Amino acid sequence: MKIGFIGLGIMGSRMATNLQKHGCSLVMFNRTRAKAEPLLGPCGTFSDSAAKVADQVEILFTMLAKPDAVEEMALRANGFLNYLRPNAVWVDCSSVNPSFSKKMAAAAKTRQIHFVDAPVTGSAEVAADGKLVFWVGAEDGDLETIRSLLLCMGTKIVHVGGHGMGTSLKMVINLLMGNAMAAFAEGMALGEGLGISRKVLFDSLLGLPAVAPFLATKRNNIESGNYDPEFPLRWMQKDLHLASVSGYETDVALPVTSVTKEVYRLAIREGHAIEDFSAIYDYLTTTHQTELR
């Protein structure tokens, strides 16, 4: 079975590597070709367009930044949906909003393509270790077609429901993570402002029921001031925005998230876009505080 992979950024490159490690032969495309180079060889070829990938494969994975990127790759004049063969399966692992996933599922259906939304939870390291969690929105049969491939990249698959339900759960998870990170950074800022050392704050707060467990993995970033991206801050702001869009579409008020997403927006304006989203701490404790003096 020939498999395509489009989008070889932080996550996609690691996921594609794990498919190859399990013996899958991939046809790949990435807007920036250089990122595909380490994956080329006996189990990987590069096609110079998304359309050319689609033309050769029965299953196509996409792992792209945001809805516009997915739409551009899938639906523009030379988009891959026009080149996938009938009955091919398109698995979109990108974090996008549920209504967008439903729109892509409908566009795929008119071309007799099976669509699966399968966003993931897990950092770059978790992706490299093949331990991702997949949140799946799909018809039962389509999930069975791709289940063994997902298990090359992850250890847990949750079939949430039909199209758009995988991305629905993903929106909820990232809403929780984005708010938790920002709240923790703000708490740290206050603690330090009150004269508590950063070490005492970390030692005391991590492990408390009030603190989300994932925040322990951000201690090193904050202590070292090294915000090399595991999950880029601009994509967290994107996810909070997409959660907000989803709230609007479903008449659900998201007042806390609406404020938090603007804090991340301000951090982007201050140069933190491509740093890890834990750099929200740096924004809140450095730039913002300095601005106020």
Ligand SMILES: NC(=O)c1ccc[n+]([C@@H]2O[C@H](COP(=O)([O-])OP(=O)(O)OC[C@H]3O[C@@H](n4cnc5c(N)ncnc54)[C@H](OP(=O)(O)O)[C@@H]3O)[C@@H](O)[C@H]2O)c1
């Ligand atoms: N990093 C994480 O920890 C993590 C965890 C879970 C989910 N996610 C989600 O996974 C997705 C990918 O994230 P990532 O961390 O791998 O980001 P990334 O490293 O920035 O990769 C983004 C990918 O999208 C491509 N892209 C962006 N805009 C495009 C456009 N207009 N046309 C074509 N391709 C475009 C990029 O191509 P270029 O290489 O040419 O820029 C790259 O392949 C996002 O939806 C993110 O929210 C990330």
